[in-house]
Amino acid sequence: MSGSSSAPHVVIVGGGGTGGALAHDLVLRGLRVTLVERGELTSGTTGRHHGLLHCGARYAVKDRESAVECIEENRILRAIAPGSFELNDGLFVAITDEDAAYEPLFFESCLASGIPARRVGRAEALRLEPNLNPELRCAVQVPDGTMDAMRMPLRFFATAKLNGATIKPYTEAVAMTMRAGAGRAVAGVEVLDRASGARYEIGADLVVNAGGPWAEKIAALAGVEVPIQPSPGVLVAVRGRYANMVINRLHASGDGDIVVPQREISVIGTSSWLADDPDHLTVPADHVAKMISEGSAMIPALASAAVRATWSAARPLIGERGATSGRELSRTFKCFDHAPEGVEGFVTISGGKATTLRAMAEAAADVVCAKLGIEAACRTREYVLSPHTAYYA
Amino acid sequence: MSAGIDPARDTHATEGTGVPIRFRVYRRKAGDRAGHFDEFALEVAPDTTVLDALVAIRTRLDPTLMLRHSCFHASCGTCGMRVNDAEVMACVTKVLDLGTPRVKVEPIANGALLGDLATDMVDFYARLAAIGRALVRNSEWLPSSELPPGIEAHNRYESCIECGLCLSACPVVATDARYLGPAALAAAERAIGEPRGLDPGFILNLIDDPQGAWRCHAAFECTEACPSEVDPAGAIMALRRRAAGARLRSIIRRRT
Numbered sequence: 001m002s003g004s005s006s007a008p009h010v011v012i013v014g015g016g017g018t019g020g021a022l023a024h025d026l027v028l029r030g031l032r033v034t035l036v037e038r039g040e041l042t043s044g045t046t047g048r049h050h051g052l053l054h055c056g057a058r059y060a061v062k063d064r065e066s067a068v069e070c071i072e073e074n075r076i077l078r079a080i081a082p083g084s085f086e087l088n089d090g091l092f093v094a095i096t097d098e099d100a101a102y103e104p105l106f107f108e109s110c111l112a113s114g115i116p117a118r119r120v121g122r123a124e125a126l127r128l129e130p131n132l133n134p135e136l137r138c139a140v141q142v143p144d145g146t147m148d149a150m151r152m153p154l155r156f157f158a159t160a161k162l163n164g165a166t167i168k169p170y171t172e173a174v175a176m177t178m179r180a181g182a183g184r185a186v187a188g189v190e191v192l193d194r195a196s197g198a199r200y201e202i203g204a205d206l207v208v209n210a211g212g213p214w215a216e217k218i219a220a221l222a223g224v225e226v227p228i229q230p231s232p233g234v235l236v237a238v239r240g241r242y243a244n245m246v247i248n249r250l251h252a253s254g255d256g257d258i259v260v261p262q263r264e265i266s267v268i269g270t271s272s273w274l275a276d277d278p279d280h281l282t283v284p285a286d287h288v289a290k291m292i293s294e295g296s297a298m299i300p301a302l303a304s305a306a307v308r309a310t311w312s313a314a315r316p317l318i319g320e321r322g323a324t325s326g327r328e329l330s331r332t333f334k335c336f337d338h339a340p341e342g343v344e345g346f347v348t349i350s351g352g353k354a355t356t357l358r359a360m361a362e363a364a365a366d367v368v369c370a371k372l373g374i375e376a377a378c379r380t381r382e383y384v385l386s387p388h389t390a391y392y393a
Numbered sequence: 394m395s396a397g398i399d400p401a402r403d404t405h406a407t408e409g410t411g412v413p414i415r416f417r418v419y420r421r422k423a424g425d426r427a428g429h430f431d432e433f434a435l436e437v438a439p440d441t442t443v444l445d446a447l448v449a450i451r452t453r454l455d456p457t458l459m460l461r462h463s464c465f466h467a468s469c470g471t472c473g474m475r476v477n478d479a480e481v482m483a484c485v486t487k488v489l490d491l492g493t494p495r496v497k498v499e500p501i502a503n504g505a506l507l508g509d510l511a512t513d514m515v516d517f518y519a520r521l522a523a524i525g526r527a528l529v530r531n532s533e534w535l536p537s538s539e540l541p542p543g544i545e546a547h548n549r550y551e552s553c554i555e556c557g558l559c560l561s562a563c564p565v566v567a568t569d570a571r572y573l574g575p576a577a578l579a580a581a582e583r584a585i586g587e588p589r590g591l592d593p594g595f596i597l598n599l600i601d602d603p604q605g606a607w608r609c610h611a612a613f614e615c616t617e618a619c620p621s622e623v624d625p626a627g628a629i630m631a632l633r634r635r636a637a638g639a640r641l642r643s644i645i646r647r648r649t
Contacts, residue, residue, distance in 0.1 A: 039451075040461040040471060040511065047463025047471075088547050118542070130537045141541055148550060150469035170459050170507065194459050195423045195508040237466035244538055244547045262468060263550045264622065279452050282403035283440065309466035309485050310404065310440060392518040 021361035048313035090144025233270035470556030501561035559615035575625035
């Protein structure tokens with residue numbers, strides 16, 4: 001499976017879900033792949049998200065492109081990563097008159113995006129989920145799910161490794177080496193091995209920046225800029241499970257509008273602001289309080305639930321500096337070839353979300369293969385992934 | 394610092410709070426003959442966790458520090474370690490709750506080390522692999538709720554988060570590398586209770602062994618250490634009852 005010794009060598013910088021899915025995709029297309037990650041795999045944004053397998057309903061009204069991407073990828077991930085999801089569906093609940101007035105547009109937008117949606121009346125919603133706010137007006141059931149935020153992406157790394165990719169955690173990219181001669185072209189990555197202290201170069205025919213919210217820092221090593229805006233949000237995990245389904249507030253996208261049940265805990269998310277540095281995230285007290293108050297508007301018992309953890313995660317949103325909250329930035333993803341800026345052999349994939357990791361990898365792999373003159377079709381839509389435990393085999 | 398957010402509102406701050414803590418952190422790299430401790434000083438806030446502190450140490454004071462982390466809410470199991478000699482998840486252990494001005498941080502015991510605080514989980518998963526444990530189960534939904542149309546049964550992740558804290562705390566694992574250990578035995582008990590395609594007889598045979606359920610000294614350290622309420626010790630006792638019952642039934646069958 002792994003590329004022959006003459007196949008082009010691609011180095012991926014960044015061991016989050018996108019990097020893992022890209023390693024998997026490129027190895028299946030016959031390339032040689034090395035992935036470097038400065039810490040543990042999935043230690044950046046990937047592992048910190050609330051664990052929602054999106055069906056796209058959240059974006060159906062305002063961001064149709066993201067909604068369609070989500071439902072397509074939702075279906076694919078269920079097929080290629082069986083066992084990595086709680087197949088529990090999601091319920092969007094309208095609590096206020098204003099929410100209820102939004103329901104027809106929401107429901108129609110789901111159907112128009114290809115998202116299976118079912119209208120659920122107040123009485124039925126309370127039978128399905130007895131802990132919901134009894135004031136609720138109506139609800140819509142959609143195929144959301146709970147994913148294991150670390151182990152699902154880890155299956156891409158496990159499968160890539162079994163197929164011949166070299167995965168190097170605790171290996172930090174500290175510089176790009178450039179080709180001698182006219183024009184600027186990346187020739188490899190200089191890395192620091194944190195286990196041995198060794199500093200060495202990994203030669204590459206092409207380097208992919210899959211740094212998520214760290215993409216700007218990695219791009220700077222190659223002397224280019226990418227319009228990635230780290231947009232953190234606060235998440236709150238409480239002890240106890242209050243719903244079977246993922247509970248979403250049926251309203252225009254806002255703060256504290258989701259409760260993701262996961263094992264015996266519930267994760268409430270999330271706020272959104274803009275930050276400069278994903279290495280210095282804060283957990284503001286007022287954001288934590290808002291998560292609990294907004295979550296308890298849907299499930300009143302959350303107001304008195306024991307808090308297990310509070311933390312922040314930085315989304316990698318594509319946009320220009322000058323946006324105010326991050327909500328207005330698209331949740332879709334983008335692959336940047338930096339050749340037009342004068343740097344050859346360097347590509348950035350960023351934006352997106354956990355649910356679309358495979359699609360992001362496919363888009364990036366298409367760009368990589370085109371640049372390297374490789375003709376090979378993407379196989380990741382059908383390729384069933386190895387279990388996460390295979391990574392440690 | 395974050396644009397638009399005042400650091401003074403940061404409930405997980407690691408500087409500028411006026412509550413100084415000295416962290417003694419275990420260090421050992423590949424090739425080192427022995428480990429040692431490095432000291433780092435931080436100021437922490439009421440909600441600052443041991444993991445927040447370690448990430449701040451790596452970001453601001455020593456980029457060579459190796460540690461595992463991912464989810465920050467004790468769901469992934471990666472940041473299990475020994476803090477002040479107790480097995481904990483660093484992400485849900487608040488520094489000030491420890492009540493000590495000096496905090497000692499070490500990797501989990503009884504596993505190979507990648508470096509510093511980062512454990513190589515290969516041994517842990519090798520023990521689990523014997524059981525063939527699956528990731529989700531199909532039981533246990535909120536009993537008060539109905540199932541919506543189109544869903545036959547809600548499924549759930551197993552409670553075990555594969556952190557390795559039970560193996561670290563177990564006094565038998567410390568002295569006997571062949572012992573199956575609490576995580577795998579708890580998985581065996583789950584698999585026998587809800588086989589989902591696995592052969593319960595095969596698993597019962599596997600654990601009814603001097604290196605299986607009978608090797609446990611009933612110290613209950615594993616249940617004490619478990620951050621996810623799996624109760625491996627309770628599972629081991631249940632396996633012994635199952636194994637003894639199966640032996641008794643087989644003796645009765647031979648006599649009749």
